[in-house]
């Protein structure tokens with residue numbers, strides 16, 4: 001056993017203790033090769049662009065960036081029970097990957113903090129966030145509650161509820177849609193080159209994170225078909241607050257800054273969510289050994305990336 005605080009042996013010394021061809025090891029290797037340093041990004045043009053914005057545009061930009069900064073801090077902390085849950089299940093390769101995952105979230109936090117400092121927003125930023133009740137519901141209640149439940153009981157059902165909340169709603173729906181909105185604004189106006197670089201790197205990390213979430217749900221659903229209902233149930237529970245996070249930011253304005261189309265963003269979010277759900281559903285009745293080496297969750301994220309790239313090139 002390699003459970004935290006109860007170690008009796010060592011996975012790394014056991015044959016097959018760390019399977020090199022397993023999906024989490026594949027993600028771990030890929031992440032090691034994609035290292036980037038937030039401190040290496042130049043935000044001087046961002047500061048000029050920020051100063052030249054209208055008041056509404058500046059407010060909207062700060063609201064979005066504050067959601068990301070607070071969100072990255074939250075996910076840095078709240079993933080940690082999942083790391084321990086992997087040890088409790090004897091899955092050291094997943095634990096290795098999740099430590100990289102936690103580290104990447106900490107770097108994302110650093111990147112947004114550096115951006116705020118660079119544009120001169122060094123005062124308290126809570127005002128850009130706390131009016132958003134749906135955001136507060138998800139980040140101070142739903143996300144921590146579902147992740148810290150793993151510390152008490154790391155059962156497959158609780159892992160699914162945690163992964164759907166973390167990987168599929170917070171990362172897959174909220175963060176990805178926000179990044180997409182931001183990329184569209186930046187690309188169409190040619191502004192905030194530093195943030196554009198940050199988003200490019202973060203998007204690359206996030207694709208691996210979401211692929212791991214889809215993989216984790218797939219292996220539990222393959223092992224126990226009744227667990228697919230738990231995936232669906234958790235998504236249904238969170239859809240309304242998740243959409244509320246997006247709409248609350250726009251409800252502050254009569255004319256949405258940068259001409260962002262809210263229904264286009266909602267459609268974007270729902271399309272990705274539905275297709276990831278389909279990828280989990282396709283694991284029903286599948287052989288567990290094949291799920292463990294199946295890279296299709298990664299291929300799905302690469303396909304989304306390619307679609308975004310085409311869409312943004314047309315902007």
Ligand SMILES: [Fe+2]
Nearest residue numbers: 072104105108
């Ligand atoms: Fe992140």
Ligand SMILES: [Fe+2]
Nearest residue numbers: 105171206209
């Ligand atoms: Fe992430």
